[in-house]
Amino acid sequence: MTENIRVGVLGARGRMGLEVCKAVDAADDLTLVSMIDQGEELFQASSAGAQVLVDFTNPDVVMDNLKWAVGQGISVVVGTSGFSTERLEQVREWLAAKPGVGVLIAPNFGIGAVLMMQFAARAARFFESVEIIEQHHPRKLDAPSGTAAHTARVIAEARAAAGSPPMPDATKEEHLGARGTDVDGVRIHSIRAAGLVAHQEVLFGTTGETLTIRHDSLDRSSFMPGVLLAVRAVLRRPGLTIGLDPLLDEG
Numbered sequence: 001m002t003e004n005i006r007v008g009v010l011g012a013r014g015r016m017g018l019e020v021c022k023a024v025d026a027a028d029d030l031t032l033v034s035m036i037d038q039g040e041e042l043f044q045a046s047s048a049g050a051q052v053l054v055d056f057t058n059p060d061v062v063m064d065n066l067k068w069a070v071g072q073g074i075s076v077v078v079g080t081s082g083f084s085t086e087r088l089e090q091v092r093e094w095l096a097a098k099p100g101v102g103v104l105i106a107p108n109f110g111i112g113a114v115l116m117m118q119f120a121a122r123a124a125r126f127f128e129s130v131e132i133i134e135q136h137h138p139r140k141l142d143a144p145s146g147t148a149a150h151t152a153r154v155i156a157e158a159r160a161a162a163g164s165p166p167m168p169d170a171t172k173e174e175h176l177g178a179r180g181t182d183v184d185g186v187r188i189h190s191i192r193a194a195g196l197v198a199h200q201e202v203l204f205g206t207t208g209e210t211l212t213i214r215h216d217s218l219d220r221s222s223f224m225p226g227v228l229l230a231v232r233a234v235l236r237r238p239g240l241t242i243g244l245d246p247l248l249d250e251g
Ligand SMILES: NC(=O)C1=CN([C@@H]2O[C@H](COP(=O)(O)OP(=O)(O)OC[C@H]3O[C@@H](n4cnc5c(N)ncnc54)[C@H](OP(=O)(O)O)[C@@H]3O)[C@@H](O)[C@H]2O)C=CC1
Pocket: 010, 011, 012, 013, 014, 015, 016, 017, 036, 037, 038, 039, 056, 057, 058, 059, 061, 078, 079, 080, 081, 082, 106, 107, 108, 109, 110, 146, 223
């Protein structure tokens, strides 16, 4: 009989952390050994023998958590947003000194959201224009969302690979922010409103037609199958894994 994976949760009293603790607790093959939130010591996780930490904290603290965990030889599943190319490079450097440790960072654990990003990358080369509209609950700290920024990057990569010309846009005079923010040449518009959870539209346009790809997380339980998939996979994936895509492709 295989032993349960021992899991610790960072940000355990937050909106996502609470949901992750419930999901881990309910899984037969996982054991919740540590729940850590703001002001509590990370060593509680190593003392409790955590093999995998799940981090849903905030962009200001996640890098310190990761540095500590990798240093301790503990693998980490990260949902916290705010990962730039520079941050990812830093994580790779820490991991290089700790072969065997795995870190999986996913901008979005919703399976539908992962598919939305894949579909957007596939559509990118067929359209002249594309803009992203993301909508979230008003307690979100960062804008644009990590999902929107990642979507913009994969679209930009697909457009560059296809040799797409710059998008048409005659705007000459602009009120600050009216055209959203620019990530790798793709405009992102961020909406924050009570009642929302996490929603995104990718709007493509070309002569005579548009294509809108939309995903809605209506409840935070939508992220849990992806989080559990990552927790189960990270111990057999040393090094850095970005996104759930390679796990979904495993079947
Ligand atoms: N990848 C994905 O699929 C998803 C990612 N997210 C991302 O996850 C992150 C968390 O989101 P959400 O749960 O809504 O946010 P919350 O603010 O509800 O939760 C974050 C929790 O982390 C705590 N915290 C702050 N600092 C530390 C620390 N050093 N150690 C441990 N805990 C700490 C916070 O405490 P306090 O409030 O006292 O600061 C809070 O309880 C965000 O970056 C969000 O964008 C969210 C949903 C899905």
